[in-house]
Amino acid sequence: MKKIHILLLMLAATFLFMAATPPGYEVGDTVTDFRLKNTDGKMVSLADYKDAKGAILVFDCNTCPYSKAYNDRIVALNKKYASQGFPVIAINANDPKMSPGDSYDEMVAVARRKGYTFPYLVDESQNVAKAFGAANTPHVYVLKKADGKFSVAYIGAIDNNTRDAAAADKKYVEEAVNALLAGKAVPTEKTKAIGCGIKYRNS
Amino acid sequence: MKKVILIALVATSTTAFAQKASVVKFNAIDKILKTQSDTIQVINFWATWCGPCVKELPLFEQLNAAGGPVKVTLINLDFADKLDRVNAFVTRKNIKSKVLLLDEVDYNTWIDKVDKSWKGSIPATLVINPKTAARKFSEKEFTDRKEIEQLIADVR
Numbered sequence: 001m002k003k004i005h006i007l008l009l010m011l012a013a014t015f016l017f018m019a020a021t022p023p024g025y026e027v028g029d030t031v032t033d034f035r036l037k038n039t040d041g042k043m044v045s046l047a048d049y050k051d052a053k054g055a056i057l058v059f060d061c062n063t064c065p066y067s068k069a070y071n072d073r074i075v076a077l078n079k080k081y082a083s084q085g086f087p088v089i090a091i092n093a094n095d096p097k098m099s100p101g102d103s104y105d106e107m108v109a110v111a112r113r114k115g116y117t118f119p120y121l122v123d124e125s126q127n128v129a130k131a132f133g134a135a136n137t138p139h140v141y142v143l144k145k146a147d148g149k150f151s152v153a154y155i156g157a158i159d160n161n162t163r164d165a166a167a168a169d170k171k172y173v174e175e176a177v178n179a180l181l182a183g184k185a186v187p188t189e190k191t192k193a194i195g196c197g198i199k200y201r202n203s
Numbered sequence: 204m205k206k207v208i209l210i211a212l213v214a215t216s217t218t219a220f221a222q223k224a225s226v227v228k229f230n231a232i233d234k235i236l237k238t239q240s241d242t243i244q245v246i247n248f249w250a251t252w253c254g255p256c257v258k259e260l261p262l263f264e265q266l267n268a269a270g271g272p273v274k275v276t277l278i279n280l281d282f283a284d285k286l287d288r289v290n291a292f293v294t295r296k297n298i299k300s301k302v303l304l305l306d307e308v309d310y311n312t313w314i315d316k317v318d319k320s321w322k323g324s325i326p327a328t329l330v331i332n333p334k335t336a337a338r339k340f341s342e343k344e345f346t347d348r349k350e351i352e353q354l355i356a357d358v359r
């Protein structure tokens with residue numbers, strides 16, 4: 001009986017702890033599909049990617065200096081990996097009331113100016129970013145597909161040098177995708193990086 | 204004698220001016236975290252481009268001005284090549300708290316050392332009592348000085 005009590009207490013403590021940290025997917029979790037509007041006005045879902053082996057999902061925005069620093073690297077990721085079955089899908093979840101430069105119209109302008117060859121989706125309800133537990137921009141989730149389901153294989157930064165792409169000697173996302181393509185274990189499954197916090201509306 | 208007074212005047216007037224940020228590596232922050240003293244360390248991570256960070260800075264400035272056994276350090280996360288911009292900001296806002304520009308872009312090597320729960324967004328604030336190792340970490344914007352004072356009370 002005592003054992004059960006202790007177990008219950010531990011469970012309660014776990015839930016209390018979980019309540020304090022923003023929820024979100026961990027590596028290995030299956031991802032719930034979403035349907036979000038692209039800058040061309042069309043809706044995009046993971047289910048649309050029938051032939052993909054996975055996806056490189058990037059929570060991003062127009063305004064963050066870190067996003068700007070990584071912009072060309074995100075374009076390059078899509079160029080390199082879309083044809084190999086890992087397309088980039090970018091999602092902006094920032095509340096445009098809190099960050100006017102992150103409005104849908106501005107997204108359209110950025111996608112055009114930067115020549116995005118991948119979808120740049122607006123997460124108006126912020127529910128997708130919340131489901132993933134995305135904290136800042138750019139925040140990457142490498143997804144792998146098996147049996148028609150997408151699951152999380154890597155969470156974190158693109159590489160280990162925000163300021164200078166050439167000086168980055170750990171390319172986390174590339175290493176993760178390369179490993180998945182080779183059928184190997186992802187070498188680094190989770191990293192952290194400073195970024196601009198996603199502007200969540202207070203709920 | 205006149206010279207001495209003049210020097211004293213210059214010295215006191217410069218301390219009243221805003222500081223200049225110094226560029227540091229993570230060991231400088233590690234030192235703050237590990238130095239044994241009775242002073243509660245309030246360490247705020249911010250950047251000039253971060254709106255919510257800039258908005259809450261006056262709260263930390265008030266806390267710093269209030270004195271007492273509390274030390275405020277503002278850790279700036281602008282890129283090191285933007286030191287001039289940071290110093291211009293510090294001067295313009297007349298910031299008196301200590302400002303350190305942390306030149307460590309390989310974030311993965313040090314974020315967990317500040318706090319394991321830190322996801323990486325700013326503003327973020329660590330309040331630590333070096334004597335007892337009691338610590339409180341917050342990854343959000345403060346809108347009231349009382350919120351920071353509560354964290355200080357929690358670690359005391």
